[in-house]
Amino acid sequence: MNAKKDWVSSLVDKCNPLIPHADESRLINKLLDEVDNLQNKQVGLRFQLAAAFDLLVAAAYYGSVAHAGWIYCPSSAFGAVMFYPYTNACPICALKNEFVFHKAHKPQSGIIGAYTSRLLALFIQEVLKRKNGAVKVFKGTEPVDIIFLDETTLPATVMFAEIKAAPLFTLPLMVQSQQLTMETEAGIESMPHHETDNTQLFDKDLAIFLPFYDKNQWMEKSYVVGCKTGREDTHWAYRGLENLLNTDLEFFESFVITWHKAFESYREKSQNSIYWFTNASGQPFPRPDDWPSRKGSGYESVSDGKTSVGMDRTDDIKKAIYQVVKVGAEGRPTANYSFKVGIVSNIQPVRHFDDYFAALKDIIWTRDATGQVKLAKQLPPEAELYNLFDGIITLTQNIARDAWIEKTFDFLG
DNA sequence: ATCCTCCGAAGACCCAGCTA
């Protein structure tokens, strides 16, 4: 026994089971059923999983929908509506590349990270359970976010990973409104965009606004999710989405197709207007004359880089890399387990892979207490070499240097 | 071709809220 082996074992001993709430569990399973059953060949299975994860995160976000801070829009295909958006712009108008500023409703800081890392762990837990159940998932204790344990290998395999997760987009909530008018000197005119309260929040069903691309243009679709019955009813959207998936047989496929278009547009930073629904989309273009300035310099964004998708926030990448180096160095060498380290996210580092990961992905390391070693042949022949990362695991793509990781997180199987 | 200006992205650093 040595101290390093104890470090890994003691963290494995201290880890806790991940227990989903019944509402979370039912929605996760419904989403995975939808992915299993969807016969769409245009959107790869792994993208379908990532899209499904965004719906799960949306259910959590929708839980904190409130009366205040809705935006009235007079010009949707449904007539006048009120939106509760998750980027800083009126959704209907952004889809036409016209921008009306309205503050987004992301949950407050400190809650987002807890939601997304918990939900991604639960989601992957269920995916692995369905695969063959060999790999168990646990919530780690500091400094490890998530622990994977496979006791079917000899020795048992354990993987410590850092979770960095954030949705690609969260579709806005929507409710029908009366067409409002106002009296001006010129007579009765239609009421323009303005911030308003949804006074009937606890009485009227809310819908999800889903843009859908058809016949070379964006169509405005809406799907009823259900009603939040009171301030404490934070799980209403888990039940609502499960019900929607059960009753509307087209919703999931439509959602996945739109999600995939949004993903492509996020990757390419394209002109496609669905881009404005994705996080970290930046400044609106063309910027309207009345678009608000930021305090200090510059303008407000539709969604700034702090909300970057998956593991794309640069601060997070650097934190995750340190965490992987730290955990890898603390844990090695170990005799008790086949020990792996990595990063887990919902979406691959689309924008920052080249700058932040490309140069690191092939690094292997070892220890040299002499401080003299310049060539591998100067090491003792039995000296072990380790991967800096055994794997970067995401729902959309894995970057792995390890056969166990390739096999375990091959979500196609 | 070179220089300059502008502006968005990223970085730095601090903050509040949460929780083990």
Next chain:
DNA sequence: TAGCTGGGTCTTCGGAGGAT
């Protein structure tokens, strides 16, 4: 209470594109 999270805000950097 320490250490985590994302957010706010100011600074720095560098690329695009216009002027020379």
